[in-house]
Amino acid sequence: MTTANTPNPTPALAGVTHRDIEVNGVRLHIAEQGEGPLVLLLHGFPECWYSWRHQFAPLAAAGYHVVAPDQRGYARSAQPEDVGAYTLPHLTGDVIGLIHALGEERAVVVGHDWGAPVAWATALLRPDVVRGVAGLSVPPVPPAFLAPTALSRATYGDGFYQLYFQQPGVADAEFARDVASTFRRVLHSGSGDNPAQANPRPWVVPEGRTITDTIPEPQALPGWFTEEDVRTFAREFAGHGDRAFTGGLNWYRNIDRNWELLAAFNGARIQPPALFVVGDRDMVVALGGGPQAILDLAAQNAPNLRRTVVLPGCGHWTQQERPDEVNAALLDFLAGLDAEG
Incomplete structure (x- = not known):
């Protein structure tokens, strides 16, 4: 495995450095800060390392080596051509490979959205x-964590966004047409500041319309998300051109394959110490049947769940919308792991 420093085209975050690491034959870009026990921060769709901009300094100041990769297919990391290269076994292999490439045997792994x-x-x-695991927004539901497409179709119809994303090149082109606009639309749409999220509903595209038709560009951004943030995200994704979002969309195109590959783990439970954080205006809450159903799922599937945090008024972009509360929950969880040795 080789590492190399890479230029940082974004406005500098104090203390955050950037480099590339080759893991499992795929070049991954990472942003990192601090020294100490390793904490990996895994972004979701359609994001990148910058989604964790509010977490670097507080976690590093508390004595942790904080590393946020662009996961395979995203932003400054490589984008394999093969759709089948984005299964959960590939993605978890990247995490394990990255931990070892950073010279560690164990780490705390934190993930949001995907x-x-x-x-x-x-x-x-x-x-x-895995010393400990924290999930933001999406609860633990082994083995594949997202419902198979047949169940989604039966529940929400053909326009459900995860089914819409199955069409090769369609959402890819719509999202890449104006990358900055896509970030404004998507992040505002799922925000707890969007009045529509007071009663979050599944994201469904009506027949004959496009994905961007369903998420109009906002007249104003929520207070936690600035135009400079929009420009930063757009710059990070610029290297993939008209395939800016194809890598991330390919994760959705492996939902059913994940169920096949992980069938042996059906009924298994997640054993490491765990933390779960979710906003009560998150669309995932609606998909999961409500806040209590989500919390019950987390407790059932992660028997060593140390704490659950429900953030009132928070939408889907948990660590960006409510950084102080998320940081407090993470630091408390990490301190508990450290105390156990």
């Missing part, structure tokens, strides 16, 4: 490597 299934799956498959 990063949460990767974190949960890593803890399920390799509990010997």
Whole structure:
């Protein structure tokens, strides 16, 4: 495995450095800060390392080596051509490979959105490597963590966004047409500041319309998300051109394959110490049947769940919308792990 420093085209975050690491034959870009026990921060769709901008300094100041990769297919990391290269076994393999490439035997793994299934799956498959696991937004539901497409179709119809994403090149082109606009639309749409999220509903595209038709560009951004943030995300994704979002969309195109590959783990439970954080205005809460159903799922599937945190008024972008509360929960969880040795 080789590492190399890479230029940082974004406005500098004090103390955060950047480099590339080759893991499992795939070049991954990482942002990192601090020294001490390793904490990996795994972003979701359609994000990158910058989604954790509010977590670097507080966790590093508390004595941790904080590393946020662009996961395979995203932003400055490589984007394999093969759709089948984005399964959960590939993604968890990247996490394990990255931990070892950073010179560590174990780490705490934290994930948000799609990063949460990767974190949960890593803890399920390799509990010997995961000191602790935290999921933001998406609860642990082994073995594949997202419902198979047949169930989604029966429940929400053909327009359900995860089914819409199955069409090769369709959402890819719509999202890449104006990357900055896509970030404004998607992050505002799922925000707890969006009035529509007072009663979050599944994201469904009506027949004959496009995905961007369903998420209009906002007249104003929520207070936690600035135009400079929009420009930063857009710059990070610029290297993949009209395939800016194809790598991330390919994760969705492996939902059913994940169920096949992980069938042997059906009924398994996640054993490492765990933390779960979710906003009560998160669309995932609606998909999961409500706040209590989500919390019950987490407790059932992660028997060593140390704490659950429900953030009132918070939408889907948990650590960006409520950084202070998320940081406090993470630091408390990490301190508890350290006290146990």
